[in-house]
Amino acid sequence: MPDKPLLDQLIDSLRCLPGVGAKTAQRMALHLLQRDRAGGARLAAILAEAMHSIGHCRSCRTLTEDEECRLCLNPERDDSQLCVVENPADVLALEQVTTYRGRYFVLGGRLSPLDGIGPTELGMADLRRRIETLRPRELILAMTTTVEGEATAHYVAEMAVDCGVSVSRIAHGVPLGGELEYVDGGTLAHAFAGRRQVNAD
Amino acid sequence: MPDKPLLDQLIDSLRCLPGVGAKTAQRMALHLLQRDRAGGARLAAILAEAMHSIGHCRSCRTLTEDEECRLCLNPERDDSQLCVVENPADVLALEQVTTYRGRYFVLGGRLSPLDGIGPTELGMADLRRRIETLRPRELILAMTTTVEGEATAHYVAEMAVDCGVSVSRIAHGVPLGGELEYVDGGTLAHAFAGRRQVNAD
Numbered sequence: 001m002p003d004k005p006l007l008d009q010l011i012d013s014l015r016c017l018p019g020v021g022a023k024t025a026q027r028m029a030l031h032l033l034q035r036d037r038a039g040g041a042r043l044a045a046i047l048a049e050a051m052h053s054i055g056h057c058r059s060c061r062t063l064t065e066d067e068e069c070r071l072c073l074n075p076e077r078d079d080s081q082l083c084v085v086e087n088p089a090d091v092l093a094l095e096q097v098t099t100y101r102g103r104y105f106v107l108g109g110r111l112s113p114l115d116g117i118g119p120t121e122l123g124m125a126d127l128r129r130r131i132e133t134l135r136p137r138e139l140i141l142a143m144t145t146t147v148e149g150e151a152t153a154h155y156v157a158e159m160a161v162d163c164g165v166s167v168s169r170i171a172h173g174v175p176l177g178g179e180l181e182y183v184d185g186g187t188l189a190h191a192f193a194g195r196r197q198v199n200a201d
Numbered sequence: 202m203p204d205k206p207l208l209d210q211l212i213d214s215l216r217c218l219p220g221v222g223a224k225t226a227q228r229m230a231l232h233l234l235q236r237d238r239a240g241g242a243r244l245a246a247i248l249a250e251a252m253h254s255i256g257h258c259r260s261c262r263t264l265t266e267d268e269e270c271r272l273c274l275n276p277e278r279d280d281s282q283l284c285v286v287e288n289p290a291d292v293l294a295l296e297q298v299t300t301y302r303g304r305y306f307v308l309g310g311r312l313s314p315l316d317g318i319g320p321t322e323l324g325m326a327d328l329r330r331r332i333e334t335l336r337p338r339e340l341i342l343a344m345t346t347t348v349e350g351e352a353t354a355h356y357v358a359e360m361a362v363d364c365g366v367s368v369s370r371i372a373h374g375v376p377l378g379g380e381l382e383y384v385d386g387g388t389l390a391h392a393f394a395g396r397r398q399v400n401a402d
Contacts (some may be wrong), residue, residue, distance in 0.1 A: 006266040007289075010251045017218075017241030018232045024220070029251070030290050031219045033264055037252050041218030044249035047233075050211045052243040054234055063234055065207040086210075089231050 007033075007181075057132065061106040061123055063088045071095075071104060078102045081164075082136040084127065084156050086110055086143055093144065102140075105130055110148040111155060119155065127156065131163045141169040208234070243335065260331065262307040262324055264289045272296075272305060279303045283337040283366075285328065285357050287311055287344055295343065303341075306331055311349040312356060320356065332364045342370040346391075 007029060014025035032040035049065075056062065056070035064070070071077060071091070081102025085091055091104050108120040119125075126194075131139070139160040143149040157167045173191035174183050183191075205213075208230060212301065215226035233241035250266075258270035265271070272278060272292070282303025286292055292305050308323040320326075332340070340361040344350040358368045374392035375384050384392075 005271060006251050006255055009247050009262055013244040013247045014242055016237050017229050028218050033255055036217050040248055040252040043214040043217055044245050046210050046214045046381050047241055048245035050207050054207055063208055068204060
């Protein structure tokens with residue numbers, strides 16, 4: 001309704017943000033109007049530009065406003081490793097906490113035939129092309145351990161083997177500092193079955 | 202830094218929202234980019250317009266994009282009652298839950314000499330003009346019960362009496378459904394001291 005007061009329209013439109021309900025949206029709108037108009041104006045400008053110009057990197061399919069993202073353009077990254085993740089958020093998480101210096105490929109989801117998400121939707125052809133161009137020595141799988149994640153990992157692993165690339169997968173197990181009694185059963189069973197020999201020096 | 206990727210700029214600028222830290226900002230940015238571009242674009246447009254054109258109503262000083270807000274322009278509101286509140290949020294709260302049909306005046310804060318907020322900053326001259334124009338029968342004080350709120354209420358009450366208007370104040374006491382043992386001491390003492398006679402019919 002364009003006839004609503006602008007303040008009400010602002011409160012309504014803030015609710016498109018995840019986790020923001022009516023009360024929080026009202027608090028945000030009043031905060032910006034009363035205390036941080038400059039921040040609000042900057043947010044509006046960047047948001048408009050981002051919604052309009054951010055697309056997918058043509059090499060790794062992560063989110064970027066350029067044709068190719070900075071990670072793909074960076075000549076110092078190691079071409080011999082390629083990490084396959086489900087979402088752009090996974091790239092950000094890995095970049096923030098690991099020392100990984102290789103390349104990425106973002107599927108944008110996981111195989112889920114019931115939702116109409118098959119190999120085409122996930123850009124498996126792009127991934128194969130990426131593998132053939134990059135010729136990495138190691139392909140690292142970093143999918144979740146849900147049923148769909150496992151199926152996706154299996155599919156990607158087969159493709160990599162087909163291309164003659166060795167495949168590894170990030171470790172799943174008990175989180176650091178996690179008390180065994182509070183870890184969920186599936187994780188604990190997985191960690192136990194996947195135990196490794198300790199070599200005392 | 203204009204050299205940062207646009208996604209990072211978006212995440213940074215979302216942090217101007219109250220209660221939004223680095224993780225939440227990232228989740229919001231990715232949600233908008235991956236699932237709700239239309240909502241994000243609409244938010245950007247309305248936010249830009251709101252930051253630019255929302256000002257204060259010349260009659261009641263609440264937030265509005267017009268010269269006078271809809272509550273002040275509404276001829277069906279009752280001119281005989283004037284409710285004085287601290288913030289625009291208070292107007293929204295009262296409108297949502299009460300059947301009050303009178304007028305409002307928004308101070309935009311409370312008297313706080315240490316922070317440099319005196320009668321001039323709160324537009325007390327505007328309030329006096331509003332009282333003289335409107336000639337209400339009753340002025341309703343709806344400030345908080347902090348020290349500054351009490352001082353502000355006292356100041357406004359004196360002005361109203363000076364203008365020959367009768368003054369009331371919203372009730373402070375135990376919240377509905379509140380268990381006495383969990384109510385804070387100040388509120389309970391206030392509620393006890395402010396007890397009212399019950400007239401059995």
